[in-house]
Amino acid sequence: MNLLNEEITHKVFGEGNIVEHEDSVLTVDFNTDIKKFVYPDAFENFLTLNDPLTAKTFEDLFLKKQQEQEAIEKKRAEEKERLLLEQQRRDMLKDHKIHESSQIAFWLDEDRQQEIFTDWKISTGTVRSGANKGQPNKVARLRPNSAGLLTVRNANQDEKERKILGLFMVHEVFSGDLGTDGLVPTHEEFKIELTEQEADQMLFWNYYMNASYPERTTWNSGKFRYYDNIWTAQIIQDIIALKTDEKEIALAKKFLEYFCTMNALDITNIPEANGPLRLKSA
Template sequence: MNLLNEKVTHNVFGKGKIVNQDESIITINFNENIKKFVYPDAFGTFISLKDKDTAESLKKIISKKEMEEKALEKKREEKKKQEALEQQRIQQIKDHKIHESSQIAFWLDENEQQNIFTDWQVSTGKIQSGPNKGQPNRAARLRPNSAALLTARGKNQAETERQILGLYMVNETFAGNLSEDGMVPAHADFKIKLTDQEAEKMLFWNYYKSKNYPHRTTWNSGKYRYFDNVWTAQILKDIIALKTDEEEIKEIKNFLEYFSKMNLLDIDNIPEACGALKQ
């Protein structure tokens, strides 16, 4: 707002006229006594404009600026709060010995795709070399807080088209490092199967991201890979958004609440997915 040559009154210096102005400073001449003030902060506190219309317009500008500053301060406070909560979560994870990537994503073969939603258990496969060759793999990070993500892609599909077919919480008594047969059984209550149409919308690489190569969408070899706890929560939230049946939505919300509790996640502050396909 242009205030050059506007007449003003100061609480101490008396009457004067604005002789210079930039974005943050105004210069006022009080009978050859030149003073500088912060703009627009000084108005309404120390300085008043003589022209009523100009004063009213400036009042609106000041009010808008104050609202913007309050909104900015609120954002800063919210950010500090979120950072504090995240630090608290990280500390709780350390205290409770919860690994930040204690979820597991399986690559299901055709036979497993046919049986998984009946058997509700998946094999971690066998060790391929070394003195323990042929013995079952032990997914040592898996605990009762872990979920098993079920993924697959067609023979003629690109890796970027890998779909999430469903997921389940592992059995509440399961510990991967103690598993003798390499099977990862499901929890009795927390299991999700997606329809073909839903699976097409739930792409694995929308969530998974390599720390070293965030744009890379390569599975290479291996029956499974570990998966971030937060990513699993993102998947559950997105599945809730896909569903239309109220009973299914209720069940998946219960799943998400249980999962968040077991992994010490703030269910109201799950970030948006930013996997390799979203980079």
């Protein structure tokens, strides 16, 4: 807004006229003296436009610029926080070498299949025998690069029918070997829930494979088991292909990008899944 020739009032110098306006500098003629002021800062404390209409227009413009500046500063602060968290993640991954099987699959109890997606509280269960009986199971391999897979097989189903209900990234500052409460904290953003129809198409044994017995579909016992990092990338890739809601697809793609970055995987070169169910159908 060019204020050339506008009349103003200064708290100390009195009435004046703007004789020059260049970018961030105003030159004001107070008849007996000429002063320069920083624009628009001087209007906050020293200068007042005499014309009410011009003053109102300037006030609206100034308020808009102020809001834009606040938005820029907020974005900078958010970016600074993001970079700080990224540095924390890099530091943690530097201190703890990425394990090739640092992902975890949970066997959900039937009574937890619905509420798990409300509270996102993931328990590691307790030790069943020995000196540590009753103590929370530790998940020492888990790091910020780890994903948790939520699977279920009901009592009347065969193990090969185990399906994936959802998955999540662990919290970005979580370290499994330091956890003592038996809970795996989840990432605030990267969580995916599958519909019943989607879960029916996401069978666990399409991905998980026992290297010693590649054709077996056997879980045996235990609340969780570790699995290879690349399998999570395969699972997310298939979820992207399965989803139809644009927002959910966008989240899954962002999830995959984050996961591959955290696990140093080439997102353009994810191999096809070859779990025992796919081996049998090949």
